[in-house]
Amino acid sequence: MANKKGQVEVTINWVYVLVAGGIILLFFIGVIVKQKTASEEGLAIDVVRVMENIFVGAGVSEKTKNFIDTSGISEFTLYFDCLDGVGEYGLQGKSANVQNVIDPLFSSSTIHSPKLITWSVPYLLPFKVIDFLYVTAPNIKYYLYGQDDFIAELEKEGEEFGNIIVLDGQNSYMGIDPQGNDQIRVVDISGTLVKDGFAVPEKLLSLADEKVTALVLQGESALFFQKDAGRWHLLNTLPIPIVSLGGARDAAKLGAVFSTSPDTYQCNMGKAFLRLKNVAKVQLARAERLAEYYDLLNPAGFCTNLISHADKNAKDTLGEMIDLLESCTLVPEECDYQELIPLSQEVERINEELKVNCIALY
Numbered sequence: 001m002a003n004k005k006g007q008v009e010v011t012i013n014w015v016y017v018l019v020a021g022g023i024i025l026l027f028f029i030g031v032i033v034k035q036k037t038a039s040e041e042g043l044a045i046d047v048v049r050v051m052e053n054i055f056v057g058a059g060v061s062e063k064t065k066n067f068i069d070t071s072g073i074s075e076f077t078l079y080f081d082c083l084d085g086v087g088e089y090g091l092q093g094k095s096a097n098v099q100n101v102i103d104p105l106f107s108s109s110t111i112h113s114p115k116l117i118t119w120s121v122p123y124l125l126p127f128k129v130i131d132f133l134y135v136t137a138p139n140i141k142y143y144l145y146g147q148d149d150f151i152a153e154l155e156k157e158g159e160e161f162g163n164i165i166v167l168d169g170q171n172s173y174m175g176i177d178p179q180g181n182d183q184i185r186v187v188d189i190s191g192t193l194v195k196d197g198f199a200v201p202e203k204l205l206s207l208a209d210e211k212v213t214a215l216v217l218q219g220e221s222a223l224f225f226q227k228d229a230g231r232w233h234l235l236n237t238l239p240i241p242i243v244s245l246g247g248a249r250d251a252a253k254l255g256a257v258f259s260t261s262p263d264t265y266q267c268n269m270g271k272a273f274l275r276l277k278n279v280a281k282v283q284l285a286r287a288e289r290l291a292e293y294y295d296l297l298n299p300a301g302f303c304t305n306l307i308s309h310a311d312k313n314a315k316d317t318l319g320e321m322i323d324l325l326e327s328c329t330l331v332p333e334e335c336d337y338q339e340l341i342p343l344s345q346e347v348e349r350i351n352e353e354l355k356v357n358c359i360a361l362y
Helices: 002-060 149-160 170-174 202-206 251-258 262-297 302-309 314-330 337-357
Strands: 065-069 078-083 086-091 097-100 105-107 115-124 128-136 140-145 164-166 183-188 212-218 221-228 231-234
Touching: 002 065, 002 086, 002 097, 002 115, 002 128, 078 105, 078 262, 086 105, 086 262, 105 251, 105 262, 115 251, 128 251, 128 262, 140 149, 149 164, 149 251, 212 251, 221 251, 221 262, 251 262, 262 302, 262 314, 262 337, 302 314, 302 337, 314 337
Parallel strands: 105 128, 140 164, 140 183, 183 212
Antiparallel strands: 065 115, 078 086, 086 097, 115 128, 212 221, 221 231
């Protein structure tokens, strides 16, 4: 009986040791996991701070392209979002992020790459509103189809990027091969290659749906698509207006090219319109000062007429622009931002005439 009792005691002691050892081991594992998590969160905070500095610097450097080495964080995926006028970016799965309500940033929803490319282009309507920043990567390929000045300019400007390819026909489109790239985006200005329900090129079936997107530009409007079960799926039921004065380097149209989500595109354009309202108020204040100056100098003169007396003068046109933007802020669902285009064209015309013998607005 004594031996049996001793054996039971030894067994109990070993069980106790195993349980206690397991608890201690779990404790240290928990500590290590917490330290690792804290370390990664600390890294995420540092990364987003650096990203913020880079993007702010790139955004204020007009008409510049930058190539940024991100190989140190290539295991992470960057995400970009914009909701209710607030832009956000950071490392996917980490709490650290940067939020911005001022600067429009156009990008794919996610980027997983050892290198980033940034490009800034001024948005003019008709005076400079703000610089748009586009963020992309070498492993995001853009396939352009169609012929116009915008496509030609984008191909020329994108030669340094190495990720912009112009398709020469239907066969080259159907033969698009991901070739190890992370994302594929098709930009079709003909409206013949990409339509809701059309099959995507066969080799793109190997990529996840969110990695294959398309944009159809129809005049001054945009349709956004994403692959869904091997076919193109239209993301926005109504065409999204491209609010710009056109031209080969159309900042608003470029924003649609580099954005994969129609919602984030419109959100970032909303930032630009908010900025436009404030810049237009500055321009109106300048027009009022010029009106006072020319009223004293020559009340019936050409310059006075253009600024404040003609049927379509600078003060009234800028006032209409501001009123439109104010109403858009109050009732956005009833707003038609395309009404800004003729108003901007009128301001541009007046400014060009002022340049001849008067003081220009901008």
